[in-house]
Amino acid sequence: MTADLRDLYQEVVVDHSRRPRNFGPLPDASHQAEGFNPLCGDRLNLYLKVVDGFIEDARFEGSGCAISMASASLMTEAMKGRRTTDAEALFSDFHAMLTGNPKTNPALGKLEVFAGVSEFPSRIKCATLAWHTLQAALHAEVQPVTTESIA
Amino acid sequence: MLSDVTAMNGVARQVPALDVMRRRQDFPILRREVNRHDLVYLDNAATSQKPWSVIEAERHYYADYNANIHRGIHRLSQEATDAYEAARDKVREFINAPRREEIVFTRGSTEAINLVASSYGQHLQAGDEILITEMEHHSNIVPWQLYCQPSGAVLRVVPINDAGELVVEQFKSLLGPRTRLVALTHMSNALGSINPVKALVDLAHRAGAVVLVDGAQAVAHLPVDVTDLDCDFYVFSGHKLYGPTGIGVLFAKFSLLEAMPPYQGGGDMIKSVSFAGSTWNELPYKFEAGTPNIAGGIGLGAAIDYVRSVGMDVIAAHEAELLAYATARAEAFPGLSLIGTACDKGAILSFTLAGIHPHDVGTILDTQGVAVRTGHHCAMPVMDRYGVPATVRASFALYNTRQEVDALFRGLAKAREIFE
Numbered sequence: 001m002t003a004d005l006r007d008l009y010q011e012v013v014v015d016h017s018r019r020p021r022n023f024g025p026l027p028d029a030s031h032q033a034e035g036f037n038p039l040c041g042d043r044l045n046l047y048l049k050v051v052d053g054f055i056e057d058a059r060f061e062g063s064g065c066a067i068s069m070a071s072a073s074l075m076t077e078a079m080k081g082r083r084t085t086d087a088e089a090l091f092s093d094f095h096a097m098l099t100g101n102p103k104t105n106p107a108l109g110k111l112e113v114f115a116g117v118s119e120f121p122s123r124i125k126c127a128t129l130a131w132h133t134l135q136a137a138l139h140a141e142v143q144p145v146t147t148e149s150i151a
Numbered sequence: 152m153l154s155d156v157t158a159m160n161g162v163a164r165q166v167p168a169l170d171v172m173r174r175r176q177d178f179p180i181l182r183r184e185v186n187r188h189d190l191v192y193l194d195n196a197a198t199s200q201k202p203w204s205v206i207e208a209e210r211h212y213y214a215d216y217n218a219n220i221h222r223g224i225h226r227l228s229q230e231a232t233d234a235y236e237a238a239r240d241k242v243r244e245f246i247n248a249p250r251r252e253e254i255v256f257t258r259g260s261t262e263a264i265n266l267v268a269s270s271y272g273q274h275l276q277a278g279d280e281i282l283i284t285e286m287e288h289h290s291n292i293v294p295w296q297l298y299c300q301p302s303g304a305v306l307r308v309v310p311i312n313d314a315g316e317l318v319v320e321q322f323k324s325l326l327g328p329r330t331r332l333v334a335l336t337h338m339s340n341a342l343g344s345i346n347p348v349k350a351l352v353d354l355a356h357r358a359g360a361v362v363l364v365d366g367a368q369a370v371a372h373l374p375v376d377v378t379d380l381d382c383d384f385y386v387f388s389g390h391k392l393y394g395p396t397g398i399g400v401l402f403a404k405f406s407l408l409e410a411m412p413p414y415q416g417g418g419d420m421i422k423s424v425s426f427a428g429s430t431w432n433e434l435p436y437k438f439e440a441g442t443p444n445i446a447g448g449i450g451l452g453a454a455i456d457y458v459r460s461v462g463m464d465v466i467a468a469h470e471a472e473l474l475a476y477a478t479a480r481a482e483a484f485p486g487l488s489l490i491g492t493a494c495d496k497g498a499i500l501s502f503t504l505a506g507i508h509p510h511d512v513g514t515i516l517d518t519q520g521v522a523v524r525t526g527h528h529c530a531m532p533v534m535d536r537y538g539v540p541a542t543v544r545a546s547f548a549l550y551n552t553r554q555e556v557d558a559l560f561r562g563l564a565k566a567r568e569i570f571e
Contacts, residue, residue: 004186005518009511009569018506018570040510040526041540063540065508066570120514 007116008123009066012074017066022076026059031140035062035133037125042068046133048079055079055087060133065126067117072130074111084138091131098124169461169469175550177202177457188520191555196340196368196499196546197524198390201454205394208453209446219442221419235445238452239435245455246385247376248402252434255408256443259399260367261290263386264334266401266414266438267363268294271332271384273412277303280329282360284309284317284346285536286339289529291365295334304331311536315342315491322351326358333362337369341530341544342491343474343499345369352382361407367391371548372470372497374463377402389447393548394454398447401438408434415440458549466549470498473547477556484563490542498547501528504563507570509541515569516543516562523559 026047036043044062048055058076063069079087090108097105100118117127175181178200183190192200212234218227220235243251257263272295275281281295285308295306307330309322317335326333333355338345352362363384366375370387377385384407389398403411413420413431417440422430431437458466477500481487486505504512513525524544527534534540545559 005515005565005569008514014570041534042510043540065510067511123510123514126510 004116004119008120010113010116012110012113013066013070016070016073020060020069020073022059022073024059024061026057029057029059031137033133033137033140035129035136037064037068037129040065040126042126042129044068044072044130044133046072046076046130046137048134048137050084050138053083053085055082055084060130064129067114067123067126068129071114071127072133074113075130075134078109078111079134087134087138091135094131095128098127166462166464166468169465169549171469171550171552174461175552177204178550179203179206181550185520185522186518188558191519191521191558193545193547193551193555193559194522194524195371195548195551196391196528196544198396199371199393199548200550201393201395201450202457204457205450205453209395209450212446212449220445221436231445234449234452235443238448238455241452241455242400242402245375245459246370246400246402247378249378250405253402253405253408255401255403255435255438256448257386257399257401258397258444259388259390260365260386261294261388261399263384263399263401264290264363264365265294265298267384267386267403268298270411270414270438271361271407272298272302272304275299275302275304275331278329279304279331280307280327281305282307282309282322282325282330282333282335282355284322284335285311286315286317286342286344286530286533287334287336288340288365288367289531290367291334291336291363292532305329308532309335311342311344311533314493315339315344315533316493316495317344317346317351319347319351323354326354326360328359330355330358330360333360334365335362336365336367337375338366338372338497338499339491339530339533340368340499341501341528341533341542342493343496343501344491344493345373345495345497347495348382349380352380356381368497368499371458371466373467383407389451389454392451392454393457395444395447395450398444398451400451405434408438411438413437413440417441419443461549469549470547470551473551473553473556474498474500476553477545477547477559480556480560484560486567487563490537490539500545500547501542502544503539503542504566507566509543511570512543512563512566515566516559519558519562519565521555521559521562 029047030050031048042064046060049057058079060072098117180200216227216230218231220232239254242254355362361383364382366387371392385402390396420440488503490501509525526541
């Protein structure tokens with residue numbers, strides 16, 4: 001197997017895509033948003049329970065490619081217990097890594113498994129769908145977000 | 152070498168085998184590598200690669216006789232006009248249209264359908280019906296919604312069966328006294344299904360409707376004869392027929408074109424202009440406003456020369472053989488589900504792999520140099536019909552080989568290995 005391919009589909013990514021964590025509804029959610037990538041049909045609903053500026057719980061439902069599902073799964077894991085204000089900064093670091101500058105960032109912890117995406121520009125949208133949806137949920141946007149309207 | 156083919160009319164006959172290794176030399180791009188592998192280009196339903204003769208025809212025009220057409224008195228303009236109009240004659244002959252005035256150059260199939268929907272659609276009234284099919288590309292759905300629904304015309308949809316074949320009984324029952332126009336594809340881009348167009352045109356005509364046939368896929372894979380089909384409109388694009396992008400064709404029966412109002416206004420489409428009003432140029436120029444894609448038209452002419460020199464029946468037989476081989480391999484591949492198994496089918500293999508999203512399959516294949524399309528193929532209703540968000544689509548052309556089909560399946564095995 002080529003090194004690039006194993007960089008993209010690391011075992012953690014494959015595992016989270018097949019057995020996504022925090023998958024399912026969140027009845028007492030305080031924030032919610034729907035994300036949609038019209039090009040590949042990836043679709044997810046993200047639910048957050050925010051208390052006093054902290055994300056107490058995060059869950060999602062949806063379907064899509066391995067990268068988008070694993071990204072949503074790992075993101076919900078990473079969000080729990082964080083301040084909502086930190087979430088934005090984390091996305092900014094995550095996005096920077098996906099576009100290759102810098103290529104790695106230990107501050108991202110487990111999310112570093114997506115570093116390989118930077119070699120596959122057409123897949124960056126897959127990795128960021130959950131994060132755009134997170135932003136929409138935090139800003140309580142009513143319209144579903146699509147990766148086509150966001151750079 | 153000869154190979155048996157069964158023609159559309161069911162009569163088996165023999166056509167010469169295609170010398171694929173020789174033909175591959177005609178396509179410079181096939182020499183390139185992608186991700187350290189030889190390019191295996193299986194995205195021909197999106198766009199086909201171009202032979203040297205097409206590339207050279209465009210270069211020759213720009214390098215040696217670039218000028219605007221239909222208006223200059225000078226030598227270059229005359230040469231450019233002659234080459235562009237010669238391309239129109241080649242198109243007419245290629246699809247066996249009765250008259251050259253019936254060949255309108257457009258940007259592609261999409262624009263040709265928009266032209267008909269916008270212009271012919273103007274005399275539709277509230278309650279009139281347009282019949283389309285469940286297997287249409289978005290470009291044969293959206294123009295009808297856009298131009299015809301505001302007038303109150305109703306869009307009705309003929310369903311397909313599980314194999315991806317049009318349900319002809321449903322077609323018959325949906326054809327009614329208010330059906331004004333039928334718009335259907337000759338060959339589905341997402342499923343490969345080939346529709347029995349001639350019989351459907353006959354049924355539609357008996358019901359008093361005109362028929363538009365979307366030939367974007369079909370024209371590169373099977374011989375097309377619009378006189379035999381007796382369709383009223385036939386559209387196709389150059390770039391799926393080994394020609395340039397940005398050029399396509401609308402064939403329409405002369406009497407219909409005459410009665411239709413212009414699509415766009417501008418230069419070349421007028422006879423005279425005054426502030427009180429204008430009069431239209433003769434056919435086909437009434438529908439060709441503005442400076443057209445001259446190089447594209449000339450390139451399309453070269454592409455038609457190329458496929459005719461190979462032989463459309465020879466191409467069709469080669470692709471049928473490749474499709475049969477690929478289908479047999481697909482049926483033996485664990486977890487693979489074919490989407491589209493019509494009896495009469497063109498060189499398209501659309502499928503899903505259990506537990507692996509088409510997008511991931513596409514990325515993995517790309518690392519092996521294999522180019523396929525993944526997604527909804529601009530046919531979202533087809534995806535809905537099969538309950539899938541997307542498929543992987545491998546589509547073949549005259550230059551594809553069995554070895555390339557093998558490379559596709561090696562790539563699919565790799566995808567399974569990763570997601571095991």
